Amino acid sequence: MMFEYPVEIARDDDGSYLVTFPDVPEAVTFGETEADALARAVDALETALMGYMADWRPLPPASAANGRPTVMPDLLSTLKLAVYAAMRERDWRKADLARAMALNPRQIDRLLDLRHASTVAQLDQALRLCGRRVVMETAAVAA
Incomplete structure (x- = not known):
């Protein structure tokens, strides 16, 4: 997405x-x-x-x-939005992701909070558990 x-x-x-x-x-x-x-x-x-x-x-x-x-949102927020979209696609709630990642549900709240600094590794793990992966592309910035 x-x-x-x-x-x-x-x-x-x-x-x-x-x-x-x-x-x-x-x-x-x-x-x-x-x-x-x-x-x-x-x-x-x-x-x-x-x-x-x-x-x-x-x-x-x-x-x-x-x-x-x-x-577009910043890079970290984009990853968090991708995790959220993948969770919805899979029909997972926060508790489901918390169980899959062996984390406390409050940690999932922070993982999905666009104002909280999460790690890319955690977000990548969450996406993979939801059956998704990150594919990165760069593009020229319009002058």
Whole structure:
């Protein structure tokens, strides 16, 4: 699952830039410049996706960018979202992953918390236990 979401950027009445996510309507932010607004958009996206996770809802799929700018969570958050999506796919709750990893359920809460610094090794292990693996790709950054 990819977590690179297209955004709409519009000039607001007060001259600031408003950023919205068509696929994640809960994620909205602004900035004084377009670059500032896009930088803030990462936090808005992660915060909205944490709400989906807290409510145990499926994560919204990202639509095609079709020339629009895109925003994605940071690398660690992307791995955590992948674990969450894999758990839902497998119909596992946090307790199931805790048992499979031989961890305390509170540790699974931290593992899935986008604001907590987990290790890549733990997230890789969780994904493998859920029947998934990480495939990494890099891409050029738009100038």
